Amino acid sequence: MKTRITEMFGIQHPIIQGGMHFVGFAELAAAVSNAGGLGIITGLTQRTPELLANEIRRCREMTDKPFGVNLTFLPTVSSPDYPGYIKAIIDGGIQAVETAGNNPQKWLPALHEAGIKVIHKCTSVRHSLKAQSIGCDAVSVDGFECGGHPGEDDVPNFILLPRAADELKIPFVASGGMADGRSLVAALALGAEGMNMGTRFIATKEAPVHENVKQAIVAASELDTRLVMRPLRNTERVLRNAAVDRLLEKERALGANLKFEDIIGEVAGVYPKIMLEGTMDVGAWSCGMVAGLIHDVPTVKELIDRIMAEADDIIRKRLAGFVTA
Numbered sequence: 001m002k003t004r005i006t007e008m009f010g011i012q013h014p015i016i017q018g019g020m021h022f023v024g025f026a027e028l029a030a031a032v033s034n035a036g037g038l039g040i041i042t043g044l045t046q047r048t049p050e051l052l053a054n055e056i057r058r059c060r061e062m063t064d065k066p067f068g069v070n071l072t073f074l075p076t077v078s079s080p081d082y083p084g085y086i087k088a089i090i091d092g093g094i095q096a097v098e099t100a101g102n103n104p105q106k107w108l109p110a111l112h113e114a115g116i117k118v119i120h121k122c123t124s125v126r127h128s129l130k131a132q133s134i135g136c137d138a139v140s141v142d143g144f145e146c147g148g149h150p151g152e153d154d155v156p157n158f159i160l161l162p163r164a165a166d167e168l169k170i171p172f173v174a175s176g177g178m179a180d181g182r183s184l185v186a187a188l189a190l191g192a193e194g195m196n197m198g199t200r201f202i203a204t205k206e207a208p209v210h211e212n213v214k215q216a217i218v219a220a221s222e223l224d225t226r227l228v229m230r231p232l233r234n235t236e237r238v239l240r241n242a243a244v245d246r247l248l249e250k251e252r253a254l255g256a257n258l259k260f261e262d263i264i265g266e267v268a269g270v271y272p273k274i275m276l277e278g279t280m281d282v283g284a285w286s287c288g289m290v291a292g293l294i295h296d297v298p299t300v301k302e303l304i305d306r307i308m309a310e311a312d313d314i315i316r317k318r319l320a321g322f323v324t325a
């Protein structure tokens with residue numbers, strides 16, 4: 001399939017793997033890129049720029065296809081060495097960067113000078129237009145259904161994507177709730193030129209996370225996610241568990257007085273314990289409503305091949321069959 005997204009990133013299929021904390025290691029990024037999509041290493045999961053440089057080298061040993069790095073500018077407990085990460089990305093010969101969170105404007109000149117294409121993840125049309133106006137090359141439009149941070153506007157993709165299509169000139173991918181060939185064809189119909197998946201890629205053989213995480217996603221339905229940290233305007237969609245119930249109870253009890261320190265036990269530093277050790281109830285971890293559409297743990301190549309075959313089938317047979325002469 002050929003779209004402005006496949007052309008921009010030099011990939012075979014218009015499928016991107018979104019950056020995911022303690023999931024987006026070299027193994028997953030390489031598997032996605034080898035299967036014809038765009039794999040993304042999560043920059044901040046690597047504690048230092050040196051470690052990111054090493055992860056980029058590891059990924060390069062596993063694939064000769066293009067892959068990217070995610071740089072997230074969100075409120076974090078520590079203040080990351082962003083100039084160092086940018087240098088590691090440029091020196092590592094990376095050609096695609098997925099930015100997310102705060103405005104990436106400050107870093108665009110250095111990235112563009114190095115020939116890097118920047119796709120900024122946005123949860124609203126106004127942020128997408130801002131990304132376009134500051135010179136981002138593409139946007140990943142992340143609807144309310146998404147795992148991770150859906151923003152504060154709560155607009156689902158059936159509205160958000162066509163609204164983005166009406167306003168944007170640069171290409172965009174649909175993100176949030178994407179799982180299969182149906183998702184891809186729907187995303188294309190609504191004006192996107194590809195799709196970005198997070199949760200779906202965790203439940204794959206190559207995702208270097210504990211088996212418990214994959215099984216939790218397979219077992220979950222579309223009813224099992226919750227929004228946390230809304231009172232802090234840092235909303236995150238997570239899979240419900242004991243820690244999330246505790247966190248929500250604190251949010252209810254403290255109301256507008258809630259501070260980050262009140263919930264630090266449920267959210268700070270929990271990812272390695274969940275993703276690597278499989279201690280599922282230790283804290284809140286991002287997961288999309290799309291869990292309801294995930295029933296297996298295929299290899300990344302099986303998943304991507306299946307998506308592309310299904311999309312082809314829908315376009316050529318199902319949709320073409322509806323068109324009357």
Ligand SMILES: Cc1cc2nc3c(=O)[nH]c(=O)nc-3n(C[C@H](O)[C@H](O)[C@H](O)COP(=O)(O)O)c2cc1C
Pocket residue numbers: 017018019020021023042070071072099100101121142145146147148149175176177178196197198199200285286287288289290
């Ligand atoms: C476990 C997990 C961790 C994530 N971590 C990040 C992150 O560090 N930075 C980021 O920009 N997005 C992050 N995301 C969001 C994804 O990149 C992607 O936008 C989102 O998962 C899309 O929604 P979906 O899960 O419905 O596919 C994360 C998502 C998940 C599920």
